[in-house]
Structure formats: C-alpha cells, structure tokens
Amino acid sequence: MRLHSSYTSPYVRKVKIFLRETGLSGEVEEIYTHPADEPALRPLNPLGKIPVLETGEGEALYDSVVICAWLDTRHGGARRIPEAGAARWCVLRGEALADGLTDAANLRRNEALREPGLISRDFIARQDLAISHALLALDQAAAAWEECAPVLHDQISAAAALGYIAFRYGDLPWREHCPRLADWFARFSERESFAATLPAEWPGRPAPPPQSVPPRWSVAL
Numbered sequence: 001m002r003l004h005s006s007y008t009s010p011y012v013r014k015v016k017i018f019l020r021e022t023g024l025s026g027e028v029e030e031i032y033t034h035p036a037d038e039p040a041l042r043p044l045n046p047l048g049k050i051p052v053l054e055t056g057e058g059e060a061l062y063d064s065v066v067i068c069a070w071l072d073t074r075h076g077g078a079r080r081i082p083e084a085g086a087a088r089w090c091v092l093r094g095e096a097l098a099d100g101l102t103d104a105a106n107l108r109r110n111e112a113l114r115e116p117g118l119i120s121r122d123f124i125a126r127q128d129l130a131i132s133h134a135l136l137a138l139d140q141a142a143a144a145w146e147e148c149a150p151v152l153h154d155q156i157s158a159a160a161a162l163g164y165i166a167f168r169y170g171d172l173p174w175r176e177h178c179p180r181l182a183d184w185f186a187r188f189s190e191r192e193s194f195a196a197t198l199p200a201e202w203p204g205r206p207a208p209p210p211q212s213v214p215p216r217w218s219v220a221l
C-alpha cells in the first residue's frame with residue numbers, strides 16, 4: 001500500500017495514527033506529495049487532495065474517512081469503528097466532530113493568510129465559533145475515553161485535530177476551558193502513534209507567515 005502523505009496535513013496524520021494504532025504501518029509506504037503538485041494527485045483523486053491510499057489492489061481511496069474505514073477491515077485486531085449498535089454511531093459522530101474542528105481550523109487559517117484587504121472578519125468569527133464549540137463538545141466526549149481500550153477511531157480523529165490546533169494555533173487558550181480534554185490529550189500525546197507523527201513544515205518550501213488575525217476563544221464561560 002502507498003499513502004500519499006504530507007508533513008503538515010491533519011487528515012493525513014489521522015490516517016498515520018490509525019495505521020500505527022492498528023499495527024498496519026509496516027505495510028504502507030508513505031510518499032510525500034504536496035497538494036500543489038496536482039498532476040501527480042489528480043489521477044488518483046480528482047479533488048487533488050491528500051491523503052490518498054493506493055491499496056495495492058488497483059484502487060486509490062480518498063478521503064481520510066474512507067481510508068480509515070477501509071483500513072479497519074484490514075487488521076487482525078478489534079475494530080476501531082464498531083460494526084453495529086449505538087457505539088458505531090457514537091464513534092462516527094466523534095470522527096465527524098473532530099474532522100469538523102480540523103476543517104474549521106484549516107479554513108480559518110487559509111482565510112487569515114489572505115491579503116489583509118481580502119480577509120472576511122465574519123468568516124473568521126464563524127470558524128472561531130465552530131472551533132470553540134467543537135472543543136467543548138470534545139471535552140464532554142473525553143469523559144468517557146479514559147477507560148476505553150483499545151483506542152477507538154473517535155479518539156484517533158480527536159488526537160489528529162488537537163495536534164493540528166497545537167501546530168497552528170498554539171496560542172489558543174482552549175485547555176483552561178476544556179480540562180478533561182486537555183488531560184486526555186496530554187496522555188494521548190505520549191502514545192507512540194502520536195509522537196511518531198508530529199507535523200513539521202515542508203522541507204525546501206518557504207515557511208508560512210504568521211496568521212494576521214490571532215485565534216480567539218469564542219464561547220463565554
């Protein structure tokens with residue numbers, strides 16, 4: 001299998017954490033393909049986005065939701081996305097929540113990196129609201145995560161999302177508002193799957209400028 005991968009993408013990181021948590025990482029070659037290199041990606045994913053997984057069976061799978069669901073059928077351990085019942089929908093909703101947090105953080109960052117005259121403050125404020133409310137909802141979910149073994153896919157998705165917040169929004173004071181999530185994240189950060197997949201800027205490409213509009217917590221206590 002070949003994973004079209006990235007040093008910075010939280011969606012790619014979600015897949016990388018999943019691979020390591022399920023013991024599959026040795027079966028996958030990670031290829032670093034910057035999304036700007038569209039000609040390499042488009043034949044595999046018409047959207048030109050990463051991650052893409054070439055399965056070795058003639059298929060190219062995207063996006064991270066599909067890739068992780070497929071990988072969950074390929075390891076010998078307990079399913080990380082429960083196959084049925086309330087637990088299935090709880091885990092899938094948790095993945096959607098974590099991915100939505102990542103989406104809002106990613107969209108906000110792209111907006112804040114535009115030329116100052118083009119930045120929409122309303123758009124940024126809306127993403128700030130989504131980010132703060134998603135973190136509070138994850139804080140509630142985290143109350144049930146401590147005794148959960150093995151780690152399920154909602155936790156993997158949340159780890160990738162919080163890893164992105166740590167990488168791009170280091171100044172956002174979310175931990176004081178979400179103490180259970182902060183404790184859980186501190187523990188998850190010690191897992192090999194997380195420590196081995198830390199993001200970094202792309203080698204050989206210019207470092208991005210700082211965001212012109214600092215992130216802010218948008219829910220009153």
Ligand SMILES: N[C@@H](CCC(=O)N[C@@H](CS)C(=O)NCC(=O)O)C(=O)O
Binds near residue numbers: 051
């Ligand atoms: N929903 C997708 C999102 C993938 C995505 O947005 N990837 C970004 C990198 S973080 C990308 O490839 N962006 C390139 C573009 O939008 O053209 C997933 O979960 O895989």
